Amino acid sequence: MASQVPNLVSRAWAKGLFDGTVVFCTGGNGTICSAQVRALVYLGANACIVGRNVEKTKNMAAEIAKVRPGSQVLGIGNVDVRNIATLEAAVEECIGRLKTIDFVIAGAAGNFLAPIEGLSSNAFKSVVDIDLLGSYNTVKSTMPHLLSSAARAKNTGQPTGGRIIFISATFHYTGMPYQAHVASAKAGVDALSATVALEYGPRGVTSNVISPGGIEGTEGLQRLSSQALRESGQASRSVPLGRYGTLQEVADATVFLFSDTGSYVTGHVLVVDGGAWRLAGLA
Numbered sequence: 001m002a003s004q005v006p007n008l009v010s011r012a013w014a015k016g017l018f019d020g021t022v023v024f025c026t027g028g029n030g031t032i033c034s035a036q037v038r039a040l041v042y043l044g045a046n047a048c049i050v051g052r053n054v055e056k057t058k059n060m061a062a063e064i065a066k067v068r069p070g071s072q073v074l075g076i077g078n079v080d081v082r083n084i085a086t087l088e089a090a091v092e093e094c095i096g097r098l099k100t101i102d103f104v105i106a107g108a109a110g111n112f113l114a115p116i117e118g119l120s121s122n123a124f125k126s127v128v129d130i131d132l133l134g135s136y137n138t139v140k141s142t143m144p145h146l147l148s149s150a151a152r153a154k155n156t157g158q159p160t161g162g163r164i165i166f167i168s169a170t171f172h173y174t175g176m177p178y179q180a181h182v183a184s185a186k187a188g189v190d191a192l193s194a195t196v197a198l199e200y201g202p203r204g205v206t207s208n209v210i211s212p213g214g215i216e217g218t219e220g221l222q223r224l225s226s227q228a229l230r231e232s233g234q235a236s237r238s239v240p241l242g243r244y245g246t247l248q249e250v251a252d253a254t255v256f257l258f259s260d261t262g263s264y265v266t267g268h269v270l271v272v273d274g275g276a277w278r279l280a281g282l283a
C-alpha cells in the first residue's frame with residue numbers, strides 16, 4: 001500500500017534512484033536534515049541518522065522509515081559531533097548493520113540569537129565546536145567509507161557514491177547581527193568543504209555545501225525571522241523570489257548533488273535561498 005507520509009521530493013526524480021545506497025546524517029533530528037534524508041529514503045536509500053537525544057533520534061528514524069515500507073533507517077543517539085569517539089562508534093554500528101556509507105550529510109548545528117556583548121567565549125566556542133569541529137569530525141570518521149563507496153561506484157557502475165554535503169548558511173557572506181558565532185563557524189564549514197573537494201576529488205569523492213536561506217517550517221526561520229528580520233520589517237521584502245523556501249526545495253538540491261546529475265559538481269556552494277543573500281548587502 002502506498003505510504004501517506006509526504007515524501008518531500010519533486011516528481012522530477014525516479015523512485016529507485018538510490019536503491020542499494022546508504023546515507024549517514026548528523027543533525028538528522030533537525031527539520032532540514034530529516035527532510036533531506038526522507039527524500040533519499042523515498043528514492044531507495046537506507047539511512048542512519050545520529051543525534052544527542054536517544055529517544056528523539058529513534059523516533060525520527062521511525063518516522064522517516066514510513067516514507068518507504070521496507071526501508072531501513074537507524075536512529076543512533078548519544079552522539080555528540082564534538083566528541084569524535086561517539087561518531088566513530090555510530091559509524092561502526094552503521095557499517096555493521098547497513099554495510100556501507102555512500103553519502104554523508106554533515107548537518108549538526110547549534111544556534112541562538114545573541115549580540116556579541118551577550119555572547120560569552122564559551123558560547124561562541126560551543127557553536128563553533130558543534131558546527132565546524134563537528135563537521136570535521138564527521139569527515140574524519142566517515143571518509144574511509146566514502147572512499148570505498150567512490151571506488152565501488154567507479155568499478156561497478158553503481159548509481160553514485162562517495163559524496164558529502166555540508167549544511168551551511170548565508171550569514172557569513174554579508175555578516176549578520178546576533179550571529180557572530182554561527183557566521184564564523186559556517187565560513188569555516190564552507191572552507192572545509194572546498195578543501196575536502198580538492199584533497200579527495202582525485203579519489204572520486206565529491207564535496208559540496210548547501211546553504212539554505214529562510215525555509216518554511218524550520219526552527220531557524222521561526223527564530224530569526226520572528227526577531228531580527230520581522231521586527232525590522234524586512235522579512236517579506238528580503239527575498240527576490242518573494243517567498244521563503246520549502247523543505248522540498250532543499251531536498252531536491254540534495255538529490256541533485258547525490259544523484260548522477262551532480263556527478264561533475266564538487267567544491268560548490270549551492271545557495272537555496274530565493275536569491276536573498278544577494279539582496280542582503282542592499283537592505
Ligand code: HXC
Pocket residue numbers: 109110111112113114118119120121122123124126127130169212213214215219220221224
Ligand atoms: C547567549 C547562550 C545562549 C543564548 C546558550 N548560551 N544559549 N548564550 N544566548 N540564547 C551559552 C551558555 O550560557 C553557555 O555559555 C554556552 O552557550 C554553552 O551552552 P550549553 O547549554 O552548556 O551548551 P550545549 O548544551 O552544548 O548547547 C549548545 C547550544 C544549544 C548551541 C548552546 O543551543 C544547542 O544544543 N542547540 C542545538 C539545537 C539547535 O540550536 N538547533 C538550531 C539549529 S538551526 P557559558 O559562558 O554560560 O558557559 C540553525 C539554522 C539557522 O542552525 C538558519 C536560519 C535561516
